[in-house]
Amino acid sequence: MLKTSSKEMLGKLGPLLGLFLIVIVITILNPSFMTTDNILNILRQVSISALIAFGMTFVILTGGIDLSVGSTLALTGAVAATMLASGIDPVLTILAALLLGAILGAVNGIIIAKGKVAPFIATLATMTIYRGLTLVYTDGRPVSDLGNEITFQMLGKGYFFGIPVPVCTMILAFIVLYVIMHKTTFGRRVYAVGGNEAASKLSGINVDRVKIAVYSLTGMLAALSALILTSRLNSAQPTAGTSYELDAIAAVVLGGTSLTGGKGWIFGTLVGALIIGVLNNGLNLIGVSSFFQQVVKGIVILIAVLIDRKKTA
Amino acid sequence: MIEMKGIKKAFNRNVVLNNVEFTLLDGEIHALMGENGAGKSTMMKILAGIYSRDEGDVLVDGQSYTFTSAKDAESLGIHVIHQELNILPHLSVAENLFLGKEKTIGRTGFLRTREMNKEAQTLLAKLGLHIDVRQPAGSLSVGKQQLIEIAKAINSEAKYIVMDEPTAALTDREIETLFDTIRELKAKGLSFVYISHRMEEIFAICDRITILRDGEYVGVREISKTSFDEIVKMMVGRELGERYPSRDAKIGEVALEVKGLTCPAVCKDINFQIRKGEILAFAGLMGAGRTEVAQAIFGNLKKSKGDIFIHGEKVTIKSPIQAMKYGIGFVTEDRKTEGLVLDFSIKENMFLTNLKSIAKGSFIQAQQEQLQATKYIEQLNIRCSDATQSVGSLSGGNQQKVVIAKWLSTKPDILILDEPTRGVDIGAKKEIYSIMNKLAEEGVAILMISSELPEVLGMADRVIVMHEGRQTAILDNVDLTQETIMNYATGGEEVVKN
Ligand SMILES: Nc1ncnc2c1ncn2[C@@H]1O[C@H](COP(=O)(O)OP(=O)(O)OP(=O)(O)O)[C@@H](O)[C@H]1O
Ligand SMILES: [Mg+2]
Numbered sequence: 001m002l003k004t005s006s007k008e009m010l011g012k013l014g015p016l017l018g019l020f021l022i023v024i025v026i027t028i029l030n031p032s033f034m035t036t037d038n039i040l041n042i043l044r045q046v047s048i049s050a051l052i053a054f055g056m057t058f059v060i061l062t063g064g065i066d067l068s069v070g071s072t073l074a075l076t077g078a079v080a081a082t083m084l085a086s087g088i089d090p091v092l093t094i095l096a097a098l099l100l101g102a103i104l105g106a107v108n109g110i111i112i113a114k115g116k117v118a119p120f121i122a123t124l125a126t127m128t129i130y131r132g133l134t135l136v137y138t139d140g141r142p143v144s145d146l147g148n149e150i151t152f153q154m155l156g157k158g159y160f161f162g163i164p165v166p167v168c169t170m171i172l173a174f175i176v177l178y179v180i181m182h183k184t185t186f187g188r189r190v191y192a193v194g195g196n197e198a199a200s201k202l203s204g205i206n207v208d209r210v211k212i213a214v215y216s217l218t219g220m221l222a223a224l225s226a227l228i229l230t231s232r233l234n235s236a237q238p239t240a241g242t243s244y245e246l247d248a249i250a251a252v253v254l255g256g257t258s259l260t261g262g263k264g265w266i267f268g269t270l271v272g273a274l275i276i277g278v279l280n281n282g283l284n285l286i287g288v289s290s291f292f293q294q295v296v297k298g299i300v301i302l303i304a305v306l307i308d309r310k311k312t313a
Numbered sequence: 314m315i316e317m318k319g320i321k322k323a324f325n326r327n328v329v330l331n332n333v334e335f336t337l338l339d340g341e342i343h344a345l346m347g348e349n350g351a352g353k354s355t356m357m358k359i360l361a362g363i364y365s366r367d368e369g370d371v372l373v374d375g376q377s378y379t380f381t382s383a384k385d386a387e388s389l390g391i392h393v394i395h396q397e398l399n400i401l402p403h404l405s406v407a408e409n410l411f412l413g414k415e416k417t418i419g420r421t422g423f424l425r426t427r428e429m430n431k432e433a434q435t436l437l438a439k440l441g442l443h444i445d446v447r448q449p450a451g452s453l454s455v456g457k458q459q460l461i462e463i464a465k466a467i468n469s470e471a472k473y474i475v476m477d478e479p480t481a482a483l484t485d486r487e488i489e490t491l492f493d494t495i496r497e498l499k500a501k502g503l504s505f506v507y508i509s510h511r512m513e514e515i516f517a518i519c520d521r522i523t524i525l526r527d528g529e530y531v532g533v534r535e536i537s538k539t540s541f542d543e544i545v546k547m548m549v550g551r552e553l554g555e556r557y558p559s560r561d562a563k564i565g566e567v568a569l570e571v572k573g574l575t576c577p578a579v580c581k582d583i584n585f586q587i588r589k590g591e592i593l594a595f596a597g598l599m600g601a602g603r604t605e606v607a608q609a610i611f612g613n614l615k616k617s618k619g620d621i622f623i624h625g626e627k628v629t630i631k632s633p634i635q636a637m638k639y640g641i642g643f644v645t646e647d648r649k650t651e652g653l654v655l656d657f658s659i660k661e662n663m664f665l666t667n668l669k670s671i672a673k674g675s676f677i678q679a680q681q682e683q684l685q686a687t688k689y690i691e692q693l694n695i696r697c698s699d700a701t702q703s704v705g706s707l708s709g710g711n712q713q714k715v716v717i718a719k720w721l722s723t724k725p726d727i728l729i730l731d732e733p734t735r736g737v738d739i740g741a742k743k744e745i746y747s748i749m750n751k752l753a754e755e756g757v758a759i760l761m762i763s764s765e766l767p768e769v770l771g772m773a774d775r776v777i778v779m780h781e782g783r784q785t786a787i788l789d790n791v792d793l794t795q796e797t798i799m800n801y802a803t804g805g806e807e808v809v810k811n
Contacts, residue, residue: 183676183677184672184675184676184677185668185669185672185675185676185677186675188661188665188668188677189668191654191657191661192654192657192661192665195654195655195656195657196650196653196654196655198650198651199645199650199651199652199653199654199665200654200665201613201633202611202613202633202643202645202651202652203633203665203666203719204633204634204636204637204666204723205634205665206634262654262656263656
């Protein structure tokens with residue numbers, strides 16, 4: 001018997017094939033798509049949404065969902081920006097923002113695991129709460145004048161051997177998360193909880209702890225995105241990250257991860273995020289109106305999901 | 314008459330049926346037997362149009378058919394009741410009965426609920442089931458759900474009914490009702506395919522038997538002209554010998570003691586001890602509260618009263634994690650919902666209970682995992698292509714062995730097994746008994762819940778009988794008879810003998 005059936009392999013490579021197809025079509029329609037500058041530009045844009053989507057993959061694998069990521073991004077970004085503006089050390093700021101993200105995520109996890117609230121409802125509520133807190137905290141105004149500490153500037157605007165630092169961050173995060181997901185006991189537990197929660201509990205897995213951990217991780221990754229975004233814009237907007245949760249969920253689904261949990265992989269999510277990034281950029285280049293772009297993006301997601309249904313049927 | 318000829322089926326490249334034949338005459342009850350993974354369910358899924366065949370022919374009354382869906386087969390009167398029941402727990406009994414065949418007012422889509430309820434009531438009454446058809450089907454016992462499945466088949470005017478291990482979760486009384494129903498329907502000209510691992514049942518009800526081994530056709534026999542030993546030999550390919558292997562365990566000090574265990578509404582004032590090296594069986598009818606006692610000991614069910622002592626020390630167990638810390642293992646009753654992650658491979662399931670054993674720090678050692686998994690596959694004789702096969706695609710009995718392997722890997726001091734041989738073939742049963750014996754000999758205290766009385770009598774040192782949440786007897790397994798146990802299980806007077 002084959003190790004993985006050919007059907008399964010096709011399922012895994014499907015998103016990648018889709019990405020290539022889209023890239024080829026766009027390149028034919030507008031060759032200027034395929035320039036180093038443009039590609040790096042796309043990657044830099046993708047890095048922010050990809051980081052969030054990575055976290056979302058873990059959450060969705062456990063059978064959950066996190067709608068609060070965009071608000072978490074806004075709140076952590078605003079806090080980091082005010083810290084910098086008041087002259088606090090950038091490294092300390094970064095660590096504080098990441099910690100805050102993890103705490104906001106843990107709150108989601110605790111409500112869901114201990115309070116037994118459906119993830120959709122719990123994070124719908126915290127999405128509103130975190131956004132509200134951001135507005136209260138910033139008084140609804142952007143935070144700017146962050147100073148020009150090089151450490152912080154690098155995060156969003158720097159280059160490392162010609163590659164934008166956000167892209168390096170994304171790649172590094174991908175590698176670390178890939179290893180966690182596929183090579184560690186924690187990753188195994190994440191899949192198990194999503195695959196069969198009752199059996200996991202009876203196998204002695206601390207299901208609550210796994211859930212709290214994945215939401216914390218997602219919160220922390222949202223904070224990392226927030227830092228990159230804040231650095232790039234040199235300011236924090238209280239409305240930042242609105243509807244980012246939808247892009248993240250779309251990337252996860254495009255990558256072939258099942259919304260019912262237990263099945264999927266993070267490589268797919270990376271590809272999914274790239275598909276969305278390429279579409280955003282490419283549709284602009286070939287002159288599709290921004291209103292119509294939304295329609296195209298929606299259709300692509302639908303097609304991907306329909307193909308996925310066929311595959312599993 | 315149904316004829317299946319030269320059936321071949323492979324999954325990927327794994328051939329699971331090779332040139333198999335099967336003939337079902339009108340008005341007969343035909344047993345289909347074979348070890349776990351022999352291909353019985355696959356054969357019937359081909360008949361039902363769920364799987365396509367690679368080669369061979371299916372003839373109904375002499376005419377060849379290729380079914381592409383269960384609907385096709387049903388239109389010819391072939392109805393399969395699968396090993397995994399198709400009951401929707403939240404729908405009412407009547408809604409389940411009429412699922413897909415609802416009666417409506419004209420074509421409006423408005424349901425004739427009252428009419429359907431009435432019809433359902435009469436239909437079930439004929440099967441000896443007097444229940445309110447408006448209650449959710451999920452609230453019924455598995456046995457009653459099984460009867461609903463049969464009612465569904467009758468309701469769809471089936472001529473041929475396939476039952477894949479219908480009695481695996483039934484009580485003796487429910488089995489009697491089921492058999493009466495089958496005999497009655499047979500008299501009306503219906504035919505049955507009857508799949509079961511329980512030899513007693515085959516002899517009680519079947520007319521002929523077809524035997525498969527490893528996806529190959531072995532032969533067909535008249536029940537009246539064959540014997541227990543011949544069938545076993547045809548299935549296993551060799552003599553099996555003693556059904557219940559003997560053990561030589563030294564019974565040591567008390568490993569687990571339960572005092573006054575009470576859980577609201579399910580069990581009351583349970584008291585017992587198990588010693589090292591001892592096998593203590595919990596007998597009783599389905600729903601007597603045995604599983605709940607086990608769940609409470611394992612910390613998966615809240616108890617309102619009672620103390621648990623392990624090796625003489627009083628302990629608090631509030632979760633499976635704590636139970637495992639005290640060396641307790643728990644092979645759960647329902648492998649699909651509580652035992653396995655069906656999407657996981659064999660090896661991924663095996664070590665969920667003990668990820669540490671295959672990891673260095675937080676990192677899983679893939680090689681170690683593969684090696685250990687292969688060891689358990691060999692030890693338990695699990696039929697599979699390799700350790701990476703998903704457990705969802707294993708036959709029922711082999712899934713059960715994976716659940717057992719899960720707990721062997723934790724090296725427990727106290728092992729609770731809830732219906733450990735449900736749906737397991739005769740050879741594998743013996744293997745499981747041997748494993749239990751070996752564990753007992755190594756000093757493990759074993760608590761076995763079983764509804765199969767021969768198994769209880771064959772394996773246990775002592776037997777606790779439960780009736781409606783109460784413990785009605787503790788019996789030494791000396792000159793013990795099924796009748797005595799049944800007497801206590803159905804509510805005989807309270808006698809405690811230790
Ligand atoms: N969907 C599938 N994909 C891959 N292999 C399968 C699939 N379904 C069944 N098999 C394999 O086919 C073989 C026969 O399985 P089947 O379920 O027919 O056995 P069975 O005789 O019904 O056993 P049991 O008594 O345990 O129910 C097994 O080895 C099983 O692993
Ligand atoms: Mg079967």
